Amino acid sequence: MASVFIRGNENYSKDPNAGPRTVREEDDQAEGDHDQREEEEEQADDDRGYDPKVLQPADIDWTENCRVLGINAHCTRLSKAFISGQGSYDDLGGMSCGQGDDPNCDDVDVEAMPCYFDYNNSEDPVFPFHMDCFKLLCRYLTGSDDTDLIDKDLMYGVVRSLAGSACLNLNYALPGTDAEPSPEQFWDCIPREELFVVSPLRMAPLSTTEIEKLQRGTGVASLDQVLGNKVKSDPFSRLPPEITDQIMSALDDSSLMDLFKASWALHSTHHNNHDFWMRRIRDELECFFELHEVLQSPDFSDRISSAKTVYLWANVKSKPRFGCKGKYMGVANRRRIWFACGQIAQCYRAKIAVSKGEVDESIQENAASPYTSIVSWPIASSDQVFAHSFWICSWDDLYSSRTLDTFWDSEGYLTGIAVTINSQKRLFGFDNTEHDVQQRTLQFQKHEWIAGILLHIPPIDPLAPSVSPTYPKPPNTFTAPKGISIRTSTGATLSVGETAVGHCQRPLLAPSGQTVVGMAGNVGIVQGKPRIIRAGLLLCSRSLSTDSLLSRPEIPNPPLAETFLWTQSASKVQGRALWESDQLGLRIFEGGLAMQPGSYFHDDIVPHEAFLWAQNRSQLKALKKLTVYNVQTGTRETGGFFKKTEITKAVGNMRADFDDASGLDPVFARSSEVNGTPIPDDMVETFEIDGPGGERIIELSARMGLYLDAFKLRTNRGREFIWKAQSDVGDGWRFITVPDGHEALAGLIHAWSEPFGYDPAGSTFDLRTHTRLDYLGIVSIKCEE
Template sequence: MGDFDCYCFLCSGPLFEPELGSASPRALMKRRQRVEEKRLALKTGLRYVSDSSESEDNDEEENEDDEEIDEYEERNSYDPELATEERTAWIQYLRVLGFNSNAVGDSKAWISGSARYNDGGVIEVFGRSDPNQPSLAENRCYDCYVPTNGNEVVFPFHSSCMSVLKKVYEWSLNSSSYKKMEGLDPSEIDMDSLYDAATVLCDPCAVHLKLKYGGISGAKQCWECHPGEEYSVTDPLHSSVETIELPQVSIASQAHYSRLRSSVDPFGAVPNEIIHFICNYLPGNDLSNFLIASFVAHCATLEPTFWKSLGGSRMPWAWELWERTSRHDSQSGFPIDYKKLYFIVDARTSLPFGITRKLSGWMGLANRRRIWTTCLFLLPHYFRSLQGRISDNKSSSDITDAAIEGALFPVSYPLASGTASQTFVLHSWEELRATPSIFEAYWDSNQNLVGLGTSSGMHKRILGRGTSSESGGGNGITKSAGRINTGEWIQSLLLGLEILQPLHGTAVKRVDVTLTSGRKITLGDGRRNFAKRQLLCFNGYTFAGLFGQIGHNGVIGSLGILQCPTPKSLCDITSPKLSIAERLLWHHSSSSIVHHREVKLRPLVTLEDSSINALTPHETFSWTAGTKQFSKLERISARLCTVLEHTGILQLQCRFVRIFWEPKRGLGRNSGDVSEELLESEDTPVHHFDIDGPGGERVIGVKAQGTNDKITAITFCTNRGRQATFGQETQDKWTTFEETGEEFIFGLAAGFSLSTDPREKVYTLPCSRTKLATLWLIFNPQYFSLMNSIIVLTKGQD
């Protein structure tokens, strides 16, 4: 999209100083003439069309000393006598509202020090006073509104706009239904709730929030300076109310209304209280017409106290003006015509396009009124989030009673034992709509997962250990976290486990969270590759919590998810089941195609359901993407293990016709690189099966023979009646899968277990002078990773 600007999230104004036009008399005259023509057109409801080819007949009459004027710049810049330096200097005082998921304590939001907008949605921060803000050494530049690389976004604002928001907040607590919320400090905005509200109102491609900003037209891809809208860049705290002439009560105006008295008035029987109530909801022009049309309404509003009260309630943004009138009244000055003052203030600050230099003192108040109205639209979202943060932490029975436990998978070794415990992270359906949360993972000093869950406001919902004192944390435990915005929720978890190796255990090293919005959060070690265990909700179910066992040294030993039927969903509550792909642990190199709904997994020999087998990662490889690509395959190879006549399969590999320049693919990565030629030795011979792929030959059947601990032999059959067997046949039963007319074989998935070379010797020595009864010595141990399960991958015919 190229360069673009972002804007203040409270006023939608620019984050840099605006362009000013020429101050020459000729330029000012032409500019003001165009602005006046547009103002009159807007007033009469007509569409203003600027004449870009204005006559330059008078150019020759201009003084030769006049500066050269760029007509385009003049049409896209502000009047320098209106948008003065004093009135626009406020724009450069920028800060940002940010969020730090890893901040210590319940509050995570932060307000930066001074900031400067660069370009392309990036803002640079120069100051830091909030302890929640990441250090400047860690991060100085942030994304506005739209995140990149999974970063948290910030919301830029002018310091003056935040001052207006605080005034709006204080006024709202004292004069609206929000004052019923107990325990709120009118002088202190909860920045976490404000950040939550901003994220709710933020589009995926936003440059400001989804709020009404008072009809200004400058916030385009790049800020456009429209002559006549100088008030939109005027400091909202720059008010000239002290110089406003206060109108005096005039007796002549009373006589004017008496002549307009009508004998028939539909409001004749309406009580004054109702008329006052109606006046509170009428815009300025409509209110004036109402009082002219109804003499009853006119008489009901004669008291100056009514207009003074109406001004204070309808125009709270003019607080200096009402403070001035109160001082005037207390000093027994002349009686103020509050009715006239009300209509003057309303007229001067209502969308003042094309305001003249004579009335330019009203521009700051007009901009403040616009920003005040925008803040009023923002506050309901703020209070909704605030209510969710301070709500009760008890789980709803609608969640707990309907929740079911998914499969419980071992995720660490040594294996965990004991009773599994539950932690509900979703406490009510309302939380999904109104309350954001933080997904948190806790890691011990070895970066093993020891705690997992969410926090929302002051409430933590963690399975296992955390850093907080309530959950028994500490002792070198660290936390990584990611934000879940209002309106999005957890769809699935992808756990990253180290592959189980001899003499070493395994544990969860990484957690990838996929949200319903499609956004992803990565917690833990994001640099290395790990075996993948997916925890996915059933169709029609919602993620509700976690359950699991705590293993050795407090590490999460087994893990599963709690899920409950989504309200009004069409899910099958009685019999949800995991697919084969969802039950297995997958090698990091395995293709995600196994989770595709068009792919079917046909098991030949599979592992028994046991804790240790659940930690065996499965690999995938394919020799074609469709039936039209079988011509690429020219060889299938197998690398075997023949130690002490215990034959097993170490690796399988496919080679393709050279003209396609396809890299080799295979299974058995623990035993070597499957993209290179398989390494052959006396104990690990390599056998080949040549296939005439270019001539139309292809694999249509696979047979396997083996037990729970290893595959002893595998056979590939082609459509030409040829077959090849890799391995040593035994008396075990063969399991076969052959193609049907509806689907074709395109690859395999397999698991590999570790086996020790039985030729290696283990010696024992007596230890009479030590506390050890026996010392075990193992010389040169050698391990083999043998295939112990095989699954055929099929797809429907093209």
């Protein structure tokens, strides 16, 4: 909620910690002449701002307590969802919030978080709410105001499935009422809409005296028995009472009154039917807490002469309507929000997972999910939820017969993984129960278990055709796992699907001392197909027991290799994967590898190359030259009074050449050409290195502007090679240095994700001809003293 104000109180200082106000008797006085003043209200001044005769400044304090429900995929806990600290609308559909006290929110960038959806599909959206509304939802779901009782992960999946462009796709008004706000970018304070900014937790205390006085007043007119004699035929009179009761209980108020007008038999039998009207109060006015408190007081229900009178009165008082005012405004807004809560609750309860058996406390309480990465693209899903599945529920399961089932759709994409132990299937993702997918089974040997998983994912093509006619245009491309390799504790590899056709690999690895006990991530329906959207391992130290629950051990950070999607260049280095080498190591810039996030793809799904000029010490000694192939990105005007045109460029490729005596062929980061386009000689830069003479590269530094502006290589002799996108690039360099004499750079980690185009004739901007280097890291190698 933003810019909520009452006319004449614009300078009121709101108390963000204030709870909902309890109304006073004088607040009810404004309601007494409601009908008489209705016509006057229609002709009232329509200046913006709420009516100070209807609202007090304290009534809107609660709107300042706005927070968001989000997901932190990099949180190590089983639960990934978080509730932020207090925040406010930040324009363009974003929210900026405080960090709050939710541990799942640690390290989350809470500035300008996209609400409901993200334009680039690169971030998980957040969902804003007022805390009073969230407490009301909690009461609907659990009967308690304790919001810790809500499964935040499950709730995040629910609201994501209901997300529209500016609000949840819910009916925010009761059927038959006119009180429903219009979702807009900015909140408009319109007179006669004061109802929307009254807290649903604002209480309007009732007393037994008030209910008794109500029934001693006008009450409900008694039946005119003479009318019954005029009824010639009434088909409802022949129905059994239990049938008519079911029919009437299913009708809303308007339809119920129409039925009474049509059937004298039903009208007369239910006029003073105490049980029917009390049940109606319970079912239809469940949110009128103040009324139920009175009716549930000891022996009071016996003193009700007409439950119908109470129902009709309470129904009118709590009905949301424009122009609503007085004591029961909070009740009316509560009833409106309660109706929306019911729609959320229906989805929430439908998603509650069926129990898959008990998990030992030592596993349940100490398991963690250190890293979940995106493995499918795009990630936009109308039905997505964060889920986890325990494959190991007790340590005895490791000694039982185990099978691993994988499930694949008709196009060969992975939809689910399940482990079956003692005839009990424990599924992550989607199986063939409700979806048309194929099952493939792997059998574990005795005492064999999962040590790591490799997902084989076809690489995205940043230059793929797009349906968008504008530039820059996001590529129309799709990818998801098409193969899986299971590395076992015995050193064997179990494979299924497309694992030998050159796909990229996403390693999911168990650090030393950790046992794989399951899988976690996001699953959902993408483009009508079941998909695993995020995936990561559930890990637990087997040495734990219930005695260690009070001193939860720290789960180690995931291996660095697990943060990348690797191309085939990293899968076989000295006969093994790069991350398994005992001579080569990976290093990244402090704060992460990504120098500049791509605008089209999430970092997790961008393929990373391993450009190695040395896989061993002999190759390190043979290095003679590094070459950078540039591509033209455009031009710019430089200089002062005498301007000149300068070509701007980006790194298109890199190449390493070796001493002739070594017999080694040149090594390219990608290929001798870039995106199929030959590189002209005037766009090549070289760096001569005396590898045979002992010269080693020991430092990489890089500088980011809007993209990678420059990088620098420095050797142990103090010599430097600087590549720059343009003549002046500014400050703000970042460095990775290895110990001189102990280590040297053996290669670079590269990623090209940002597509661009340049038309020298200037006839069009609708080009996607090249991708530019956006990511850098290093591969280091140990060398002699």
